[in-house]
Every structure is written in structure tokens, then in C-alpha cells.
Amino acid sequence: MDNKVYDLVGVGVGPFNLSLAALLDELPEVESVFFDQKPHFDWHPGMLIVGTRLQVPFMADLVTLADPTNPYSFLNYLSQKNRLYPFYFLQRLDIPRREYNDYCQWAAKELKNCHFGKKVVELDYIEKGEYFIISVQDIHTEETTTYKGKHLVIGTGSDPxxxxxxxxxxxxxxxxxxxxxxxxxxxxxxxxxxxxxxxxxxxxxxxxxxxxxxxxxxxxxxxxxxxxxxxxEESKLSVEQFSPDYVNYFYQFSQEKKDEIFASQDLLYxxxxxxxxxxxxxxxxxxxxxxxxxxxxxxxxxxxxxxxxxxxxxxxxxxxxxxxxxxxxxxxxxxxGTGYRPNVPGMINKLRSYISWDDQGRYEVEADYRLRLNIPNQIYVHSGISHSHGVGSTNLGLAVHRNKVIINHLIGKEVFPIYDKYVFQNFDAEKY
Missing domain, CATH: 3.50.50.60 (FAD/NAD(P)-binding domain)
Structure with a gap:
């Protein structure tokens, strides 16, 4: 057993948790560790077709929308790979999907808090000590090590x-x-x-x-x-629905109304x-x-x-x-090509009684991306929240903002500024 009690333990290292790991790497007051069962970072490898592009601009990288000076930015990746001039002459905001994957692999190798080939097999909670127990199996040796964490962040993605x-x-x-x-x-x-x-x-x-x-x-x-x-739907004003403003607007509705709205937005995603x-x-x-x-x-x-x-x-x-x-x-x-569904991992079975669920078996999620729990510790979540936070929940352009919110809550102060307005249009009529 690793007896250190980490401030945050991440389950899964896709782009969202990788972004969180990169932002936390610059914050020494938080001790974090992230685990993924894959031998290395690989983002939808079966669809890394030559000629396919990321559907968001390159600025939706792991860190830029929170901290453009962070060393894990896409532009720094280009600099390190001697690709700045080719990208400059490319004159495009979007980038090849294969390059985004390579960029994330570069960041994952640099980050010391990300560990691959490590499968989280079970999560448990120790009520007396108020910490989580994370059982992690090495995929090569099959040895299991247990870790302690004050808080968790689940980023297990979706299943075909x-x-x-x-x-x-x-x-x-x-x-x-x-x-x-x-x-x-x-x-x-x-x-x-x-x-x-x-x-x-x-x-x-x-x-x-x-x-x-x-x-x-x-x-x-x-x-x-x-x-x-x-x-x-890719028009400039339509894509403003992939903004913190729209997430906040959507969150205020009843679950029944959210489901109704979400069903009408299919051409956004x-x-x-x-x-x-x-x-x-x-x-x-x-x-x-x-x-x-x-x-x-x-x-x-x-x-x-x-x-x-x-x-x-x-x-x-x-x-x-x-x-x-x-x-x-x-x-x-x-x-x-019939899409994906959120992955609610079986490893959380021992935690189910601490989590609030809606009548369709979905997580109940707070506005700041915490699961609604009946214990003092927190479980932040990246996947399976479209029903609570809307159409942008899987959009890479909102990953960094979500992680700003998580980090601010985790540390208990505004490390990253959160603004009232990010886009030109208004969604809420309350100001009138």
C-alpha cells in the first residue's frame, strides 16, 4: 500500500483528466495521481484516419483556455517538435486528429502524475478516516497496489x-x-x-x-x-452553446426540461x-x-x-x-456508426450507496461537477453528465473551463478566474 493520502486521485486518463493533470502540475499545493489501464495515452485509435480533423480549434488544447503560458500548451508542443513554422504556414485553426493524439501523448509522457498500464479495479471509502481506497492493478505484473485519496475524479469516457x-x-x-x-x-x-x-x-x-x-x-x-x-450546426453564434454561459443556463432547469432540451439539440453534436x-x-x-x-x-x-x-x-x-x-x-x-454511451464503471459499486442517482439510474451532479454525495469527501466527474450539464459535456472546448471550476473548488479559492460572461449572446432573460 502507498500510505500517502493524495489530495486527488484520477480514474482514467482521457483528454479531460489529462487536462486536469496538466493544470495541477503547476500547482504544488495539490498532490495528485492519475491512473489509466491503457499502456499509453491513445485517443480513439480506431478512428485516427489520415485527413480527419479535430472539431474544435487548436486553442481547445489541455491548458490554453485557463493558462496560455502553461508548458503543456499545443503551441509549446509544436515548438518542442520543431513544427511551429509548418503550422504557421498551414494557416488553419483546426488540426489533424492524429496530431492532437500525438500532442496528448507528448504531454502524458512529460507529466509525472499520470500512470499508464495501471487498471483501477475497485474503489472503496473508509468512513472513519474520511478517505477513499483505490485498488490499482499493474496490467503487466498483475500486482495490485492500494492508494489513499481525499477526493476522486472519474474520467472513464464512453463505450461504443x-x-x-x-x-x-x-x-x-x-x-x-x-x-x-x-x-x-x-x-x-x-x-x-x-x-x-x-x-x-x-x-x-x-x-x-x-x-x-x-x-x-x-x-x-x-x-x-x-x-x-x-x-x-457550425455557425459562429450556434457554437456559442458550447460555452460556460450556456452550461450555466442549461443547468438551472428541472431534469425533465433538460432531457427535453437535449433531445432537440442533436445537430450540435x-x-x-x-x-x-x-x-x-x-x-x-x-x-x-x-x-x-x-x-x-x-x-x-x-x-x-x-x-x-x-x-x-x-x-x-x-x-x-x-x-x-x-x-x-x-x-x-x-x-x-451508432455512437457511444457514458461509461459508469463497475469499480464504483462499493460507492453506490454514497451517491445520489436519478430515476433513470444517472448520476445526480452538482453545478461544479461534483457528484451529489452523503459523505464529506468529493467525487468530481467528467463522463456521464450530458443529462445534467448539457450538449457541451463531451466537447473538448469546455474541458479546460470545467477543470478550472474543479480546481477552484478543490483548493477552496479562485486559482483561475471565472467570469460571468464569455459570449456575445444572452441565454437567460433574468437581466430584463
């Missing part, structure tokens, strides 16, 4: 969602978009491929398959139940970026030169009702819901 009808078929030929790069060679050998879903991940997979279709000659299908392959749609249309246009048979089919307004094996193929049972017309589609490979 496979609809029930696909789950028994999951494998080399039926898989989630999150596994695309590891299965890309399989796709190149297929005679037919179908992508299901019309979010950003599905679009990026379809674009990559479309790039290679003329070389590998497969039939390529894309199915969505949406009325079209819809663009994400589920649509396709305009540049991806443009790339796809350009590729479709080029595929059609000289009247060539494209063997590409894009089907909208269509819900997949089920899927079953049919020899070496899969029969996809579809329904065009506006016409209420059923039909089937056959495919050798099926790629499912």
Missing part, C-alpha cells in the same frame, strides 16, 4: 454502442466504427460494405472507403434513418462537419466521371430493423419509414 441485433454477430465482418482502422484491411478484401449511421464517425469511415473504392471495387452502401445526411460532406460529394463526383458505374448507394429515411447471417453475407432488414416500405440489403461487411 452496438444495437442488440448486431451484438451476436460482432466480429471481423460486423463491427463499430471505433474499430475501423484495425479492420480496414478486411474491408479492402470485401466485395460489399455497408455503413449504418450518419454521424461524424460514420461519415469519416464512408469517406475513407469511398477514397479506396475504385482501387478495390467493392459495392459501398450508406444507410441512415435521418431525413438526409445532415450537416452539423450528431451531424457531419461541412468539410467532410464536401469531401464526400467531391469523391462521388469524381467516381462518376465518364459515366462509370459507381456501385455506391446512399439510402436516407431508412431504419435498420435487424440483421442476420445469410451464407457468407449479412442480410440487413430495412424499413423506409416515411413510406413504411420494408426491403433488405445484402453486404459482406457491416460497419455500425
Amino acid at each position: 454502442v452496438m444495437p442488440e441485433s448486431y451484438q451476436s454477430l460482432s466480429g471481423e465482418n460486423v463491427f463499430h466504427t471505433s474499430q475501423f482502422l484495425e479492420r480496414q484491411d478486411r474491408c479492402r478484401k470485401a466485395k460489399s460494405i455497408t455503413v449504418v449511421g450518419s454521424g461524424q464517425s460514420a461519415a469519416e469511415v464512408f469517406r475513407e472507403l469511398l477514397k479506396e473504392r475504385m482501387m478495390h471495387h467493392y459495392q459501398l452502401n450508406w444507410i441512415t434513418r435521418s431525413r438526409s445526411f445532415l450537416s452539423m 450528431k451531424g457531419i462537419s461541412s468539410h467532410t460532406i464536401t469531401d464526400i460529394y467531391n469523391l462521388l463526383y469524381e467516381n462518376s466521371v465518364s459515366g462509370q458505374e459507381m456501385n455506391v448507394d446512399l439510402q436516407v429515411l431508412t431504419e435498420v430493423k435487424g440483421i442476420k447471417e445469410k451464407g457468407e453475407l449479412y442480410e440487413i432488414q430495412c424499413n423506409q419509414w416515411q413510406q413504411n416500405k420494408a426491403f433488405t440489403q445484402e453486404s459482406e461487411v457491416v460497419i455500425v
Whole structure:
């Protein structure tokens, strides 16, 4: 057992907790340690497709929106890698997704409070001592070490969602978009491929398959139940909803009203970026030169009702819901882009009685990102809070602000200033 009592123990090291670790590295009054079971930092590795871009500007790095002088900024990463001039000549605010991953890997290697290959297997609470016990297993040696922490921060991310009808078929030929790069060679050998879903991940997979279709000659299908392959809402004033102002506005509503609002905001986070749609249309246009048979089919307004094996193929049972017309589609490979769901980790089972839950089994979360608990210690949380804090909960542009709030609460003073207004528009009518 490590007998030191840490001020904060982090479970999971994705971008949000990595940002927190980087900001805390400059604050010696807080002793923190973060654990992740992966052997090293790796952010959605199955979707690090060449040509894909981060959907927020580079300033939404780990630290800049709190402290532009912090050594873990993206610009300092570029300086250390001798990439400042290439980035300067690139003249873009957005960056390749692969570069964002490399930047985070650079920061993770530099940070002494982040430990990889360490799986948190159990969390417990000692009421008499008022501290948490964190049991951590080394993934290589399988040895378990226990740590003590006054407070926890949970950043376990989300899990890929496979609809029930696909789950028994999951494998080399039926898989989630999150596994695309590891299965890309399989796709190149297929005679037919179908992508299901019309979010950003599905679009990026379809674009990559479309790039290679003329070389590998497969039939390529894309199915969505949406009325079209819809663009994400990216106008300047619309994206102000990814701001601290909007988070505070959203938080004040009842849970029933929050759920209603959130359900109406899908194109803020589920649509396709305009540049991806443009790339796809350009590729479709080029595929059609000289009247060539494209063997590409894009089907909208269509819900997949089920899927079953049919020899070496899969029969996809579809329904065009506006016409209420059923039909089937056959495919050798099926790629499912049906999103992700928050991961409520099993390791917290011993803490469940201390946590308040809503009637849908979701965390009850305070405005400052603490779980509502019946003990004096705190559990801060990064994942599974869209229902409480709204559409920006998974947005990288709000990660640093959230960590400013957490750090201020943890230390008990305003280390990082929090302002009343960050954007031009007003969401709340109270001032009138």
C-alpha cells in the first residue's frame, strides 16, 4: 500500500483528466495521481484516419483556455517538435486528429502524475478516516497496489454502442466504427460494405472507403434513418452553446426540461462537419466521371430493423419509414456508426450507496461537477453528465473551463478566474 493520502486521485486518463493533470502540475499545493489501464495515452485509435480533423480549434488544447503560458500548451508542443513554422504556414485553426493524439501523448509522457498500464479495479471509502481506497492493478505484473485519496475524479469516457441485433454477430465482418482502422484491411478484401449511421464517425469511415473504392471495387452502401445526411450546426453564434454561459443556463432547469432540451439539440453534436460532406460529394463526383458505374448507394429515411447471417453475407432488414416500405440489403461487411454511451464503471459499486442517482439510474451532479454525495469527501466527474450539464459535456472546448471550476473548488479559492460572461449572446432573460 502507498500510505500517502493524495489530495486527488484520477480514474482514467482521457483528454479531460489529462487536462486536469496538466493544470495541477503547476500547482504544488495539490498532490495528485492519475491512473489509466491503457499502456499509453491513445485517443480513439480506431478512428485516427489520415485527413480527419479535430472539431474544435487548436486553442481547445489541455491548458490554453485557463493558462496560455502553461508548458503543456499545443503551441509549446509544436515548438518542442520543431513544427511551429509548418503550422504557421498551414494557416488553419483546426488540426489533424492524429496530431492532437500525438500532442496528448507528448504531454502524458512529460507529466509525472499520470500512470499508464495501471487498471483501477475497485474503489472503496473508509468512513472513519474520511478517505477513499483505490485498488490499482499493474496490467503487466498483475500486482495490485492500494492508494489513499481525499477526493476522486472519474474520467472513464464512453463505450461504443452496438444495437442488440448486431451484438451476436460482432466480429471481423460486423463491427463499430471505433474499430475501423484495425479492420480496414478486411474491408479492402470485401466485395460489399455497408455503413449504418450518419454521424461524424460514420461519415469519416464512408469517406475513407469511398477514397479506396475504385482501387478495390467493392459495392459501398450508406444507410441512415435521418431525413438526409445532415450537416452539423457550425455557425459562429450556434457554437456559442458550447460555452460556460450556456452550461450555466442549461443547468438551472428541472431534469425533465433538460432531457427535453437535449433531445432537440442533436445537430450540435450528431451531424457531419461541412468539410467532410464536401469531401464526400467531391469523391462521388469524381467516381462518376465518364459515366462509370459507381456501385455506391446512399439510402436516407431508412431504419435498420435487424440483421442476420445469410451464407457468407449479412442480410440487413430495412424499413423506409416515411413510406413504411420494408426491403433488405445484402453486404459482406457491416460497419455500425451508432455512437457511444457514458461509461459508469463497475469499480464504483462499493460507492453506490454514497451517491445520489436519478430515476433513470444517472448520476445526480452538482453545478461544479461534483457528484451529489452523503459523505464529506468529493467525487468530481467528467463522463456521464450530458443529462445534467448539457450538449457541451463531451466537447473538448469546455474541458479546460470545467477543470478550472474543479480546481477552484478543490483548493477552496479562485486559482483561475471565472467570469460571468464569455459570449456575445444572452441565454437567460433574468437581466430584463
